[in-house]
Amino acid sequence: MKLAIIGLGNMGQTILEGILNNNILAAEDIAAADKKFAAADFALKNKYPEIHFTSDNKEAVFEADYVILAVKPQIFSQVLEEIKALSADKLIISIAAGIKREFIEAKLSQNSRVVRVMPNTPALVGEGMSALSFADDLAEKERLFVKKVFKAFGRIIEVKEEQMDAVTALSGSGPAFVYLFIEALSDAGVLKGLDRQTALKLAAQTLKGGAEMVLESQKHPAELKDMVTSPGGTTIAGVASLEESGFRSAVIKAVSAAAERSEELGK
Incomplete structure (x- = not known):
């Protein structure tokens, strides 16, 4: 061969x-x-x-x-x-x-x-x-x-x-979206007093660990999110802020835009 x-x-x-x-x-x-x-x-x-x-x-x-x-x-x-x-x-x-x-x-x-x-x-x-x-x-x-x-x-x-085309947008382009999220998380850490390297390591490992939880546990992301989200706690305050800012909508729009571009490349 x-x-x-x-x-x-x-x-x-x-x-x-x-x-x-x-x-x-x-x-x-x-x-x-x-x-x-x-x-x-x-x-x-x-x-x-x-x-x-x-x-x-x-x-x-x-x-x-x-x-x-x-x-x-x-x-x-x-x-x-x-x-x-x-x-x-x-x-x-x-x-x-x-x-x-x-x-x-x-x-x-x-x-x-x-x-x-x-x-x-x-x-x-x-x-x-x-x-x-x-x-x-x-x-x-x-x-x-x-x-x-x-x-x-x-x-x-x-x-x-x-x-x-949907695959290209989600997993092909997706790493770039993930890197933006890691960068934003680490920027937030720096804003709250962490040094850059510490914030970046915390952010990257958090994303990596969260992804492994989804893959290995076979639980829905919503269920895993609820495991972290205590009533009246810090996490739900952050989740509420993300929802208010249209986080889900922004991600969906990004993947949709990438899929449309993939379709254009095929014409």
Whole structure:
């Protein structure tokens, strides 16, 4: 089995290292293409000498059975055009936001198969959330390979193609919203007398711990919130303030705006 990865930005490198660190494929079975390959400071070629690195997308794809497209939506069509003639009988795995499977299939050979995946940036620290959208006729061994790759740096979930814009907005863009909340929490801590590093550590660990409570306890967030919220206490005073400021509404509007932008990118 041969794999090509096109695009070695943060996510492309994360996918590559997840595959190697979990022994999913041997380095000599991987080709990776990126225009940065020719740069003197391109460290990956020294770190993984067995990988076939190239700046030519067609060269990387030539012998591959699986191709992961980890390039930005703005150059996605250009890359599809480059590899079209070589895409027959290959499984194409796209992580591009907003780009529909139907669009990708139309740009490639009729015999190619397409999987859409929406990972997010916490994958860089092994805590990613990746949503996978498979075509109904995809072979089980192909599904298992894709699942194994994206489990290598976090959790996975299967969704329908028509749900991918919502996924992109929620878990793809969501980390940015979380970082804003962490920053705001730490700013509040500083306002009330904490030093910046202490406030930031308290805020970040609180978010991380709260997320683990949701995932591990399988309780509804409202139930977990009620466990913290004592009658007449400090927490309910803060919750009331958030509600008065339209916190829920602001978050819902942010995700909706991101989803609409994802839809625009796919047109």
